Amino acid sequence: MVVLSKPAMEHLSSTTTLFPEVPLIDLSKPDSKHLIVKACEEFGFFKLINHGVPTEFITRLESESINFFSLPLSEKEKAGPLDPFGYGNKKIGPNGDVGWVEYILLTTSNEANYQKFSSIFGEAAEKFRSAVNDYVLAVKKMAYEILEMLADGLKIQPRNAFSKLLMDEESDSVFRLNHYPPCPKIHQGMTDSDLIGFGEHTDPQIISVLRSNNISGLQITLKDGNWISVPPDQTSFFINVGDSLQVMTNGRFKSVRHRVLANSSKSRLSMIYFGGPPLSEKIAPLPSLTKGADSLYKEFTWYEYKKSAYKTRLADNRLGLFEKIAAS
Incomplete structure (x- = not known):
């Protein structure tokens, strides 16, 4: 979590507004691929409708998640500590970040997840x-489709240049369930730690697919640095560009910086699929996107980047170490 001073908190409250114009992508429309490219360039973020994910899958998982998070803390803690998967509470990562959140982190490729x-x-x-x-x-199926539409929109061949990394049986993708309980202390003289549910950060993977219940809290930054609040929509999905996709597009797409604010009276539940490549996969700008331009990033493996990111705080610029410094 980013520790905010009181002046920073006042600045936050005066510059954040509800943002009704989140780029909206209808997957059933023929021009979707061009709109997706535009949204990834301008915001690194968009809202998705007509996505094809069955409503029953969404509502069933929400119900099961609520059942878990409604248990006494002593019971939930039996599914922890994180190693790296399992149940976590308040602490986010190993470097001192905290938030008003509890969560379940699972790998998408290992049945051992569920023994706890x-x-x-x-x-x-x-x-x-x-x-x-x-x-x-x-x-996952929806994420593959989005990435292939992005490749089409960028005129990249083969069209599975991005999606194959998630389809690989060695894909290092993870799934996270976040629960943000009501934070009554907000009305009792809000403190810095009570303000933030999940501190500002970018996602290191290729793409993130978010769905939440109908409670507000999610915010993203615009290019001018201002924070905007994203209106919730429990029937739609929100897509984030991750750091790895920013590198692969040589900075054409921007990894969106986002955070979640705590709520004083209502519970927020979110489900996030983080599509990651195999650990040994080399991440670098695609040659077809660097014609006539310099590569902005050094080549690295996903393992190298993940290991580096794991040593940082949430708000750090994780890609900074992998940027090529222009010759003076």
Whole structure:
């Protein structure tokens, strides 16, 4: 979490507004690929409708998640500590970041995820496992489609240049369930730590697919540095450009900086699929996107970047170490 001084908090409240004009992409429309490219260039973020993910998968996973997060803390903690997967509470990462949030972090490729939950849920753990798997499979399919439409819009061949990294059986993708409980202390003289549910950051992976319930809190930054609040929509998805996609497009797409504010009276639940490449995959600007231009980034493996990012604070510029410094 970014620790805000009181002047910073006052600045925050005066410059954040509800932003109704989030780029809206209708996957059923023939011009979607061009609109997606434009949204990734201008915002690194867009809202997706007619996405094809069955409503029953969304509502079932939300129900199972609420069942888990409604348990006593002593029960939930049996699914922790994070190693790196499992249950976490307040602490975000190993470097001192905290937030008004509890969460479940799962790999998308390992059934061992659910052993911890069996001791809590018993037979109900299978319902939780099934709900997560159905949802993640549907969201993965949607993410592949989005990335292939991006390749089409950028005139990249082959069109699976991005999506193949998520389809690879060694893909290092993860899934996260975040629960932001009501924060009553906000009305009791708000402190810095009570303000932030999840501190400002970019996502290091290729693409993030977010869905939340109908409670506000998500904010993104614009190019001018101002924060804007994104109106919630529980039937749609929100897509984030990640650091790795910014590198692969040589900076044409921007990894969106975002955060979540705490709510004084209502619970917010979000589900995020982070599409990552295999650990050994080399990440660098695609040659077709650097014609006549210098590469802005050094080549690195996803393992190298992930290891480096794991050592940083949330708000740090993780890509800074991998940028090529222009010759003076």
